[in-house]
Amino acid sequence: MGSGAAVESMEAMMASMAALAVLAARSEGRSECTGQDPLRDQADACLEGLEVTARLEAMLAARKVRFTAGFANVTRAMSAPEEQPHQRLAREMGVVAEVACALTVSERSASALLAESHQLTTTLPLTLAALDEGSMSFQHARVMVDEAGSLDPAGAAALEARFLDPDAPDPAQGCPAGELVPSRFRQKARTWRERHHPVSIEKRHAKCVLDRRLEYVPDRDGMAWLSAYLPAAQAAGIWNGVTATARALQGPAEGRTMTQLRADVAAKLLLSAGFTTSSPTDGSTDAAAASSDADGVAGGVPATSTSTSTSTSTSTSTSTSTSNDGVAGGVPATDGGTGSDVLAGRVPATDGVDAGRVPFPAAQVLVTVPVFALMGLTDEPADLDGYGPIPASMARTLVADGASSFRRVLLDPRDGAPLEIGRESYRIPPAMRQWLRLRDGKCSFPGCSNQSLDNEADHLLAWAHGGTTGITNLESLCRKHHRLKHTTAWTPTEAGKDQPPGWTSPTGRHYASEHPDWEPPQWPTQILDELKILEELKR
Numbered sequence: 001m002g003s004g005a006a007v008e009s010m011e012a013m014m015a016s017m018a019a020l021a022v023l024a025a026r027s028e029g030r031s032e033c034t035g036q037d038p039l040r041d042q043a044d045a046c047l048e049g050l051e052v053t054a055r056l057e058a059m060l061a062a063r064k065v066r067f068t069a070g071f072a073n074v075t076r077a078m079s080a081p082e083e084q085p086h087q088r089l090a091r092e093m094g095v096v097a098e099v100a101c102a103l104t105v106s107e108r109s110a111s112a113l114l115a116e117s118h119q120l121t122t123t124l125p126l127t128l129a130a131l132d133e134g135s136m137s138f139q140h141a142r143v144m145v146d147e148a149g150s151l152d153p154a155g156a157a158a159l160e161a162r163f164l165d166p167d168a169p170d171p172a173q174g175c176p177a178g179e180l181v182p183s184r185f186r187q188k189a190r191t192w193r194e195r196h197h198p199v200s201i202e203k204r205h206a207k208c209v210l211d212r213r214l215e216y217v218p219d220r221d222g223m224a225w226l227s228a229y230l231p232a233a234q235a236a237g238i239w240n241g242v243t244a245t246a247r248a249l250q251g252p253a254e255g256r257t258m259t260q261l262r263a264d265v266a267a268k269l270l271l272s273a274g275f276t277t278s279s280p281t282d283g284s285t286d287a288a289a290a291s292s293d294a295d296g297v298a299g300g301v302p303a304t305s306t307s308t309s310t311s312t313s314t315s316t317s318t319s320t321s322t323s324n325d326g327v328a329g330g331v332p333a334t335d336g337g338t339g340s341d342v343l344a345g346r347v348p349a350t351d352g353v354d355a356g357r358v359p360f361p362a363a364q365v366l367v368t369v370p371v372f373a374l375m376g377l378t379d380e381p382a383d384l385d386g387y388g389p390i391p392a393s394m395a396r397t398l399v400a401d402g403a404s405s406f407r408r409v410l411l412d413p414r415d416g417a418p419l420e421i422g423r424e425s426y427r428i429p430p431a432m433r434q435w436l437r438l439r440d441g442k443c444s445f446p447g448c449s450n451q452s453l454d455n456e457a458d459h460l461l462a463w464a465h466g467g468t469t470g471i472t473n474l475e476s477l478c479r480k481h482h483r484l485k486h487t488t489a490w491t492p493t494e495a496g497k498d499q500p501p502g503w504t505s506p507t508g509r510h511y512a513s514e515h516p517d518w519e520p521p522q523w524p525t526q527i528l529d530e531l532k533i534l535e536e537l538k539r
Contacts, residue, residue, distance in 0.1 A: 009059065009132050016056045016134070023049040047507060055134030061141070062131035068099060069117040116145050123156050124148060126164040136164075136178035140185055147189040152198060162192055175512035181447040184514060205231070242266050243454055428457050428469055440476040444492065444500040446511040450478035458482055460492050460501060475501050 025031040026045035035041045075095050080087065100110035120128045120141060127144045130136035144163075148156035161168040163177040163185075172192075177185050194201055209231055217225040228235070246261035256264065428436075436457055443450040455476040461467030472495050477485065484490055489506035495513075502513040 005132075009063070012132075012134070013056060013059045013063075016052055016059065020049060020052050020056065023052060044507060047509070054137065058131050058134040058137050061138035062128060064113075065117045065120050065128065065131065065141075068113055069121040071095065071099065072114055072118065116142060119145050119149070123153055124160055126160040130164055130178060135176070137182070139182040140178060140180075143182055143186045143189055147186070147193045150197070151193065155196065155198060158196065159189065159192060163189065174514050179512065180514060181449075183449055184447065187449075238266075242269070247454065428474065432469070432471065432474070433457050435471060436474050436476055439471065439498060440500045442476070443478040443481055444475045444503075444513065445477065445481035445484070445490075446503055446514065448478060448481055450480075454478065456482050458485070460495060471495075471497055 022031070023045045026034070027042050027049055029038065029042055033041045072095050075091060079091055083091070096107050096111050096114065099114060100107045103110065103113075120131075124141075124144060127136065127141050131138065131141055144160065148159050151159060162170065163172045165171065172188065180188070197204065212229050212231070214226070214228045217227075219225055230238075242262050242265050245265050246258060249261055249265070250258070254261075437455075440455075442448065443455050455478050457474055458477050459467045459469070460473050460475055463469070467473050475492055475495060485492065491504045492501040493504060493510070493513075495501040500513045503511045505511070
């Protein structure tokens with residue numbers, strides 16, 4: 001940063017400090033009220049003060065980054081021209097120690113700050129500029145550093161341009177990166193990275209799948225952590241199945257929270273899986289057993305064994321069957337073998353434990369049918385989610401047989417958008433719910449990451465007030481924010497066929513929608529060549 005830019009940055013911080021002083025006086029009632037309601041004015045001042053404080057924190061974080069990187073650079077410049085490796089190591093250790101002492105943090109934290117500062121000042125100029133402007137927090141900047149760390153300079157520049165350059169050829173959709181909560185920004189940045197990483201995701205996955213593992217960590221107060229590092233499809237299938245089963249167990253007589261139910265269901269499934277162990281060398285049998293008490297609970301977990309069928313697709317869909325006790329079983333087992341074995345679903349038996357074959361989560365049926373194909377006017381194929389194109393005749397048969405999941409998901413021949421179903425029914429058909437899940441991806445409330453599988457479909461304009469049951473009048477909400485909408489003045493704005501609604505707060509602040517950051521598919525080279533030939537023939 002040049003001296004002029006540094007001066008501008010400092011002037012911006014001083015202006016923010018002056019604004020903060022005014023807002024502090026207003027929030028405490030020490031200045032003249034700017035409106036008719038003194039309490040409302042104080043509340044507005046508090047919120048405005050939070051916004052200014054957040055911008056100022058980002059600006060200070062940018063200055064902290066420059067001071068940190070500057071100290072490391074100056075120390076390097078003062079070192080001997082022909083510095084030996086052991087001397088360089090000693091100098092770097094000294095830099096870490098100095099920064100740690102200056103900030104009163106651990107050397108591990110200081111080392112991480114030095115690495116982040118180096119990357120921000122050398123390879124991520126747009127991110128550092130956003131910090132300087134106060135439009136992005138340091139948490140967002142750390143996300144960018146993490147996701148760009150494994151990319152080459154060109155890839156890191158493309159990642160930055162995608163989210164921080166409004167003039168980029170293909171900028172990100174939805175609200176700006178700085179207006180997303182860091183966890184949501186990380187999800188979008190990671191999705192882009194997966195699609196554009198120089199090494200294909202197939203190769204990276206085949207390498208990382210060899211590191212799959214189950215970890216056990218004792219904790220305080222008689223508790224412990226059990227975590228698994230699994231292929232995403234298996235992990236999502238397990239999570240969705242456990243979530244659906246836990247949700248089914250909720251009711252007026254159920255005192256456990258959703259979080260507790262998930263833990264109990266998972267423990268029950270694992271402890272009732274029927275583990276097989278080999279006999280010890282001394283000939284005695286050492287088998288783990290769980291005894292049930294009168295209420296059918298082993299170790300505080302429902303002990304009845306049942307079966308479940310979990311499924312994961314692009315829309316994170318799950319289909320679960322439960323028995324009379326409402327607890328599902330049959331969660332996919334942890335896999336073994338090499339990367340190719342895992343990808344093929346082959347798991348060898350190990351000495352002492354029969355791991356069996358790890359099942360792939362089956363795709364839940366979701367069919368989109370072009371209108372003219374449904375009418376029998378064309379043979380254009382329909383699309384079966386998780387599989388691909390299917391004959392139009394098969395799709396027509398599904399609809400004719402009364403399968404409600406396909407009955408009303410029709411594609412408009414003009415733009416490919418789902419058609420409205422008008423005011424024929426208040427009840428939202430299953431297929432419309434599926435499309436809503438595909439559009440929203442999660443709870444539509446700002447910053448909420450609750451996945452679509454566990455959300456509820458709600459009318460934006462109530463049916464009783466003339467609202468239609470169509471995709472533009474629907475939104476996905478988790479139970480918490482569904483209740484918030486109907487008990488407070490938080491109000492959703494209009495939605496589109498492919499864009500969730502934004503929200504307006506009780507104080508009048510508007511928060512833009514955070515729809516999925518879709519990208520156009522990559523077309524096969526052969527088809528592109530054929531299209532070029534057709535264009536030339538037309539000329």
